[in-house]
Amino acid sequence: MRAEIKKIQEMMEAADYVTDPAIAMSVHLAMTLKKPLLIEGHAGVGKTEIAKVMAKMLATSLIRLQCYEGLDAAQALYEWNYPKQLLHIKLEESTTHTTSEKEAAIFSPPFLIRRPLLQAISQPGAPPVLLIDEIDRADEEFEAFLLEVLSDFQVTIPEIGTVKATQPPYVILTSNRVRELSDALRRRCLYMWIDFPGFEKEVRIVTRKVPGVNERLAREISRFMETVRTIRLAKVPGVAETLDWAQALSSLHADHLDEELVAETLGCVVKDADDVKRLKRELASGGIGRFVAAQS
Amino acid sequence: MPPRDLMRAMLTFGGVLRSSGLPVTTPEVMDAVRALEAVDLMDREQVYLALRAVLVSRREEMPAFDRCFDAFWKFHADEGQGLDGLIASPQAMPPDEQHGESSSPAAQEKAQIALDDWEDEGTGAEEEPLEVPGLSDREVLMEQDFSTFPAEQLDEVARLTVLIAKRLARRMSRRRKPTRKGGVVDLRRSMRANLMKGEIIELRRRSRRRRKVRLVLLCDVSGSMDLYSRFLLQFLYALQNVFGRVETFTFATRLTRVTDLLRGPSYKRALRRLTEVRDWSGGTRIGEAIREFNQSWSHLADRRTIVLILSDGWDTGEPDVLAQEMLALKRRAGRVLWLNPLLGNPSYEPLTRGMAAALPLIDHFAAAHNLSSLRELATHLTLR
Numbered sequence: 001m002r003a004e005i006k007k008i009q010e011m012m013e014a015a016d017y018v019t020d021p022a023i024a025m026s027v028h029l030a031m032t033l034k035k036p037l038l039i040e041g042h043a044g045v046g047k048t049e050i051a052k053v054m055a056k057m058l059a060t061s062l063i064r065l066q067c068y069e070g071l072d073a074a075q076a077l078y079e080w081n082y083p084k085q086l087l088h089i090k091l092e093e094s095t096t097h098t099t100s101e102k103e104a105a106i107f108s109p110p111f112l113i114r115r116p117l118l119q120a121i122s123q124p125g126a127p128p129v130l131l132i133d134e135i136d137r138a139d140e141e142f143e144a145f146l147l148e149v150l151s152d153f154q155v156t157i158p159e160i161g162t163v164k165a166t167q168p169p170y171v172i173l174t175s176n177r178v179r180e181l182s183d184a185l186r187r188r189c190l191y192m193w194i195d196f197p198g199f200e201k202e203v204r205i206v207t208r209k210v211p212g213v214n215e216r217l218a219r220e221i222s223r224f225m226e227t228v229r230t231i232r233l234a235k236v237p238g239v240a241e242t243l244d245w246a247q248a249l250s251s252l253h254a255d256h257l258d259e260e261l262v263a264e265t266l267g268c269v270v271k272d273a274d275d276v277k278r279l280k281r282e283l284a285s286g287g288i289g290r291f292v293a294a295q296s
Numbered sequence: 297m298p299p300r301d302l303m304r305a306m307l308t309f310g311g312v313l314r315s316s317g318l319p320v321t322t323p324e325v326m327d328a329v330r331a332l333e334a335v336d337l338m339d340r341e342q343v344y345l346a347l348r349a350v351l352v353s354r355r356e357e358m359p360a361f362d363r364c365f366d367a368f369w370k371f372h373a374d375e376g377q378g379l380d381g382l383i384a385s386p387q388a389m390p391p392d393e394q395h396g397e398s399s400s401p402a403a404q405e406k407a408q409i410a411l412d413d414w415e416d417e418g419t420g421a422e423e424e425p426l427e428v429p430g431l432s433d434r435e436v437l438m439e440q441d442f443s444t445f446p447a448e449q450l451d452e453v454a455r456l457t458v459l460i461a462k463r464l465a466r467r468m469s470r471r472r473k474p475t476r477k478g479g480v481v482d483l484r485r486s487m488r489a490n491l492m493k494g495e496i497i498e499l500r501r502r503s504r505r506r507r508k509v510r511l512v513l514l515c516d517v518s519g520s521m522d523l524y525s526r527f528l529l530q531f532l533y534a535l536q537n538v539f540g541r542v543e544t545f546t547f548a549t550r551l552t553r554v555t556d557l558l559r560g561p562s563y564k565r566a567l568r569r570l571t572e573v574r575d576w577s578g579g580t581r582i583g584e585a586i587r588e589f590n591q592s593w594s595h596l597a598d599r600r601t602i603v604l605i606l607s608d609g610w611d612t613g614e615p616d617v618l619a620q621e622m623l624a625l626k627r628r629a630g631r632v633l634w635l636n637p638l639l640g641n642p643s644y645e646p647l648t649r650g651m652a653a654a655l656p657l658i659d660h661f662a663a664a665h666n667l668s669s670l671r672e673l674a675t676h677l678t679l680r
Contacts, residue, residue: 005335005342025335025345032334033327033350040355082483103488136595177595186353187321193355234627 004028008057017046017053018197018205026192027054036150036171038135038186041194043176044238051131051172058170061123064131065116067138073145077155078118081111107159117146120169121153127167136175140182147185197239199226209243212250220257220292221246225269227291231282233275244268259288302329309368313351316360320351340369438668441640442523453667457527460671461534509630509678511542512597514589516607518548518580524637524664525606531670532604533558535677543596546570547585553593582611582650583618590624597629602677606635606664611650618650622657633676634658640665 008031009024027050030037039047055062065076085106092102114122120130135143149155150171154164173189175181197205202222206213213221225242245268254261262283270276283291310325328350335342344365352361437453445453513532515525525546532542544555557569582605589597597603603625611618626632634654638644640663646655655661660676663669 021341022345022348025342026349029331029334029346029349033330035327035350037349038353080484080487082487085487106487178598180596183319183353187319187324189353190349191353192349193358234624 011057012053015053015056016208017049018201018208020201023050023192023194026190029190030054030170030172031058033190034168034170036173036189037192038173038175038181038189039192039194040175040177042196042236042238044240045194045196046239047174047194048131048133051129051133051174054170054172055129058126058129060126061128062131063116063120063123063128063169064133067132067134067136067142069137069139071138071142073142075115076117076142076146077115077149078157079113079115080107081113085111109160112157112160117149118155118163120171121149121155121165122163123169127165127169130169130171132171132173134176134178135173135185136178136181140179143182143185147182147188150188196229196236199223202226202239202242205239206242206246210246210250213246214255217249217255217257218246221249224257224262224291228269228279231279233270233278234272235270235275237269237271241269241271257288257292259283262288262291302332306332309347309364310351312364312368313361316364318351318357318360318364324351343369438671439666441665442527442637443665454527454530456667457530457670458534460667461531509539510596510598510601511539511677512589512601512603512629513542513544514551514585514603514605514607515544515546516548516580516582516605517546521606521608521637527670528604528606528635528664529558531673535674539677543593545585545589545593547580547582547588549579549581549584551585551588551592579612580607580610581613582607582609582654583613583615583621586621586625587617590621590628594628597625599630601629602631602633603629604633604635606637608636608638609634609646609648609651609654611648613650615649615653619653619657622654626657626659631659632657633660633662633673635662635664635673637663637665639663640669 005021005024005028008028009019009021012019012024012027026037026039029035031054037050039050041047051064052062088106088111089102092105097105116130120128132146135146138146152164153168154162156162196202199222202225203215203218206218206221207215210218221242225237225245229236245265248265248268249257249261252261252265263280266276266279270279306325306328310320310322310328313320328347331346331350332343335346337343347365348358348361352358437449437456442453511532513529515521515529517525529544532539532544535542542555544553544558546552546554554570558566586605622632636644636646636651639646639661646652646661662673662676664673
């Protein structure tokens with residue numbers, strides 16, 4: 001059994017995802033138990049990445065449903081292709097088909113637009129990975145609807161009949177905790193909280209993802225980020241910001257951090273005007289040394 | 297280990313978790329067994345990670361889970377006992393994890409104020425005017441400060457609070473009914489209605505559902521505020537069907553989330569539970585309480601949230617902290633209301649340093665000291 005988890009860890013690393021035992025275990029269980037996996041964590045810690053890596057590992061397709069306020073079943077599940085239906089009705093105007101024949105014609109599969117959830121259920125072949133991204137942005141009504149779909153992976157379209165998944169998809173849900181999710185949904189899922197990476201993990205992520213950065217710079221960047229995250233900011237920077245910054249520094253051919261360089265590129269690290277001001281103040285008072293001081 | 301023992305161990309573990317406040321369900325326990333079959337049972341970390349993934353469902357549950365797991369796990373890998381350690385006796389659990397219904401006589405007496413079961417209230421007398429509880433001898437109750445009622449009248453006042461709230465709720469939800477015009481075009485139904493016409497002549501519409509507002513209530517429960525918060529709580533919970541959800545926190549020197557304690561059919565029992573968790577130490581640190589909310593619970597406040605703070609503004613903390621945290625709160629929430637029972641007194645002026653610091657950051661400042669002020673409050677519980 002242990003070998004499987006190890007293999008997942010290796011495969012994730014091979015897919016350029018720096019992982020840890022907790023993440024590997026959650027992915028392993030999501031695949032073996034076939035339960036949806038709910039991933040929470042701060043913005044930019046790589047929640048969405050996991051679904052992508054999983055699809056890559058399983059050599060299957062990734063179907064993504066991006067949630068937003070007002071998202072409803074029509075946009076998530078299926079919709080009828082109204083323009084096409086209208087055209088069809090127009091074309092059929094002069095024929096002698098009865099109303100019920102016309103109706104049957106325009107409410108048939110060729111007129112159906114499959115949205116992500118239906119796609120995930122009706123896809124032939126290997127089950128896909130279904131990523132339901134930022135579920136906390138959708139309304140509570142949608143969450144209830146989703147719960148229903150996730151519990152039996154079947155959908156009834158009144159005009160066509162019931163579509164049932166032969167093999168349920170692997171489901172990953174992510175949440176930034178903009179809104180508290182219901183207990184019912186939480187209890188249905190496996191749960192994983194991804195915290196900001198520790199220093200060593202972040203160094204590994206930087207050197208892995210941004211090849212132009214040398215070991216020393218990667219350590220300085222990670223130490224700097226670690227310190228920044230202890231300051232109270234409106235928006236605490238995640239790994240995405242670290243990588244943006246490392247990328248910027250790399251294209252400036254930097255090999256270590258200095259005050260000037262940090263001041264010029266601070267916009268990659270924090271993206272809120274108040275936060276920039278605040279960070280500048282901290283930098284001015286403590287100096288850059290405080291941020292990159294090697295603790296070894 | 298045979299699966300049956302594994303099952304039994306997991307059922308016991310589920311019970312331990314439940315008594316520590318993790319609402320673990322039976323299907324989850326079954327999944328835990330399946331998860332254990334997919335990992336190396338001799339490896340403590342794997343067992344821990346697997347069970348955590350299955351049985352924990354929010355980050356806040358992790359510390360409690362860790363404690364339970366440590367207590368439950370008597371695993372001696374070198375002795376080769378494997379998972380046998382998981383079948384520990386429940387007595388091994390720390391005693392403070394056990395919940396009891398008992399409480400001190402003083403607390404019991406406190407809790408005697410109030411009430412019948414929620415749901416039985418206010419179903420009759422549909423068409424009575426809102427000015428309600430009708431009879432003129434009750435009119436005087438409407439204006440009387442909560443703190444001046446003698447103990448034997450509190451029951452009656454509590455009942456009136458709920459009654460008024462229910463009437464208001466009915467009125468407010470009626471206002472939200474969809475109008476005949478407007479709304480989104482329902483293409484599916486339009487298509488059917490116009491099948492024979494070849495083009496869409498008659499549009500079918502459906503109304504877009506108005507989204508409910510969420511309420512977050514931060515209740516000062518220090519000393520004199522206790523009584524006021526009690527009535528306000530009752531009022532808001534009775535209004536709950538108008539709002540999506542009411543989240544409640546109490547504070548004096550520290551912040552406690554009590555939403556879950558207030559659930560359940562019996563409000564009387566709920567209040568008793570509330571009395572048990574109360575923080576009796578003196579002093580009020582409003583700024584720090586709000587900071588704690590901002591840090592740990594900010595995901596509960598968004599643009600569709602109305603935050604109500606109930607406090608008399610006597611803050612023993614730093615006014616700067618209060619101002620800073622109020623600003624942070626205001627940035628997230630849709631609307632911030634401050635209810636101060638002292639405002640019911642005509643000669644009161646918000647001069648305490650804390651109140652003065654917070655005042656510019658409040659959308660609406662109101663009293664909540666008697667029944668008619670509660671009724672008044674309902675008109676401010678909308679986002680714009």
